[in-house]
Amino acid sequence: MDHSYLSSKESLDIPYITFPDLLRKWAEKNPNKTAFIFVDEEVDRYELSFGELYDKATKFAKALIGHGVRKGDVIALNGRNLPEWLIACFGIQLAGGSPLCLPYLQKKNDFVKVCSKLGRVKMLIIDPGSDGQNCQFLKEMICTDFGTNNVELPEIPDLRQVFLFNHHASLPSVNTVAELCSREWDVDLPRLDPEDLGLILLTSGTTNTPKAVPYSHHALVITAYNSIHLMKTSGKYDSLYNNRPFYWIGGFVMWEVNSGGSRVTLINAMKSSSMATAAAAVKTCEIIAREKVTVALLVPSMLDLVMKKNISLRLKTIVTGGMIVHSSLLKNIHKLCDEFICMYASTELALIACNTFTEKDITNTTKGLLSCRPLPGIEIKVTEDDGFLLPAGQRGSIQVRSTRRFNGYLNQNLPPESKETLERTGWFCPDDGGYVTEDGELVVEGRLQEIIQVFGWKKMFPFEIENVIKTKSNVSSAIVMSLKDKETGDLPPFAAIVYHPNDEESCESMQDYIRKEFNITTENRMLEYLCVPRGIVSFKQFPVLANGKPNRRAIRQIILETVDSEKYE
Template sequence: MEFDAVLIAPRRAQSVAQGLWHDRTINDDLDACVAACPDKLALTAVQAESEVTTRFTYRELAAMADRVAVGLTRLGVGRNDVVACQLPNWWQFTITYLACSRIGAVMNPLMHIFRERELSFMLKHGEAKVLIVPKLFRGFDFEQMVTALQPSLPELQHIVVVGGASANSFEAMLSGPAWENDADARDILARHRPGPDDVTQLIYTSGTTGEPKGVMHTANTTMANIIPYAGRLRLGADDVVLMASPMAHQTGFMYGLMMPIMLRASAVLLDIWEPLKAIKLIRAEGATFTMASTPFLTDLSKNVAESGKTIPTLRTFLCAGAPIPGPLVEQARRVLGTKIVSAWGMTENGAVTLIDLDDDDERAFTTDGYPLPGVELKAVDVDGATLPAGQAGKLLVRSCSNFGGYLKRQQLNSTDADGWFDTGDLASIDAQGYIRITGRSKDVIIRGGENVPVVEIEALLYRHPAIAMAAIVAYPDERLGERACAVVVPKPGQSIDLPTLVDFLKSQKVAVQYIPERLIVRDAMPSTPSGKIQKFKLRDMLREDKA
């Protein structure tokens, strides 16, 4: 694979000179852990359904990473080859990334909710050579799905199955044989290590184009975010990081997989969010920090209050992905005794703004934080002029953690010659530099921290024989932040109801989380003179419940 990460080279010299890029990779940090604390517990991975717990010390983690790295080369994986991984928060996910990093391969994390439609595009666009999936997870047969897809994916040479019993199982192909003892293993591991500006992660995000975009990150761009992030949160080697947010999201990947290794801390992974199990895990493992979206905080607060099982070790809960209601912050502080930190970020940058630990609790529900070191922000009007404090406009970011570009889509990089990236969001910035996201110019709904690709789902609805016009808009939800509502105009003489719409989208192999949960049928859409649907009017009607 040839990666066109064109946004890296122009800012390298300045980023290094300013001390914002550290010119190291996760390999360097893992090796440092092995040298300094080889027998420290590095990783605890819990499978909620089977209740199986797997643990690794740093010595064991590095040894398994080496083993799987050599195993991947036996499958033909080399430098800049893409290894796609559609796993929940299992230890094999962490090991796969570390193994890829050992040999200069690129990890492509894929959400486990993705089905044929999303996967077929991403795997083809990213030219994945190897795909790692669970055999079964939450009752779904992933092996069956991807095996049926493979003939349409000419670059995909191997499917590796975790939990399978066949010859293509993860254990048989990667983690079982002692590949690291082969005669050429040391040479392979020494010769193929990537540099800090090589692409190390390819992660897809949905936007307004109707198709996912492949975000390219390097060690320098990810670590330039993680280091100041951990600094502001005062995280260090004594911390235990609980990660129940999917590691196929940047939240889980950067702060649940990479950050603990960089800090020489311990990570605890939970694959299915079950509040009572999370409480038990926090108490048993002494978790001190976690990051997740608002529904996780709601569930945790509610269940601690109801169960009476306190979690005194959990000092900090960073909540991002949607605004945090004020009453929730107050409840969480009272029930959990935990500092609630608000933040805002993107797949393209990682976390960009955070409040301080010493800030008043009110900051958590009235702002989305202020920039991390190495980050500049400005709100501009439609002509690009910087707006005064407190006035909302288009939010631009210039950051040391800005991505390398969108794979094969340089025209969509949204970054000008001066390095300013158009986030697609609207925000105001107060006199102290704290931001508040006020809306999104991107047509994306965030449901429980998961971006819903609105344009793509709308395009599918237009294929339904009974639908003449369709629009998907957000409506507020106390737990998830937002849910999706489909507003449709039927064709003359036709009718449509929600069960029919849901069945149709399921037949198109759409992820369940992307399917609208409400339907409104109208005779006409509010529109501009040119015929463009005025979604703000639909949102207003939903908010007023007058639709």
């Protein structure tokens, strides 16, 4: 391959329908089939069938219309992975509205910031929380007559009503999802079009303010069909373990609603999503075995723990993604599954690329990062900063174009140049860097804004240093990021490390270890400026965002407070 351009030669026969049409198909075809299995913290389980979900969602949709919801309204939805979340989400869609998926336990300022910029947010449907945490959130945030559910919030003037997932003693008069979908409403549901706005997802906000990403109904259907293509599964024989929150693109209910298969999920997904501990890994594997799961979505850190601790796990397929995946993960993966699928996705474009690995691939893939290929309907290219195509093998900016076009955010403008390119050509830059291999596969190396470079010399992505740091047995987690040298413009590395309890080491000791691993000597001293963090800050645990991901802005600020603020920014 000469140039860094990839496209899929496959195509899918995707119907032009709305997203609730997928659910209705299974509710009519196999109403008693279990659609979801919810597992709580005590590992007790609760089931929800396709028929029950569609019936309650339809009743809830009519209740929303009875409470004044009209086609095109945006309804904020905040909660854990519960049946009420699904009933509310599909109910909003059937009523002609658009669910705005908010992270569970979101802070007031973030909620106000998102909703005030979006406008037309008419209602909030919220999980009170396992201990009523969100009830206090409501009382502090909204001047409400909880007897009538009427709301007055100056920063969000369109917000008029609040409903809870279920009753809580501190707000006894507030209506709940269960109550509303148990009543009969003499109203008609609106006619929906596949191009209607069907969902609003938020980006993680890992490095900036979360951005609102719109999905039409048809865009959701496309993603649902790609999910089946990616996992090579059918709902008749397969079940999926996915404990990602419903409000993430990686956790939204795509595969199960399209395939008719069963999904196993944790109710309090965020409690374990950011905690890759041995106890969490054991619990996950026990649930997968008990529920006879055939496909599991597991993050690399969880898989690493399962293999290191020799925790019993065996199933047909494991899917991973959402972060950089090193090929060393393949070394023992054949002991856990028959097929290992690595995927690349973004909130803006959903599923972008994937690759399937089996035991025979272990000897062929031993170094670097795992690669992937575009999914049907996807084009990928790697370009220079000025947008021109790079030769294969050269690092650059990843650009993506999809038949399901992303036209911009609802609450934030793209930079003028990016906006013009997107509108004119359809190419979108997810702000990721990587390269195309000679074999025609994409390697994603990291975020462009986190790149490391000194003396205008070779560029380096943080994962290369992070992987070295993580090889030390006393390291639980590591994040490497660059800070800008105000005088030279260089972007040298700095590291944040979480050590295992009572096993911390000095900055100098870790720097010496990194020098040794990169084989830095007096003959190649330039490498030290590129590979060895100039400062290392230890954490008991990383601060996290509402979605469970490390709060890189907070981590960056803490690092800045420990270095010379006159020199770096």
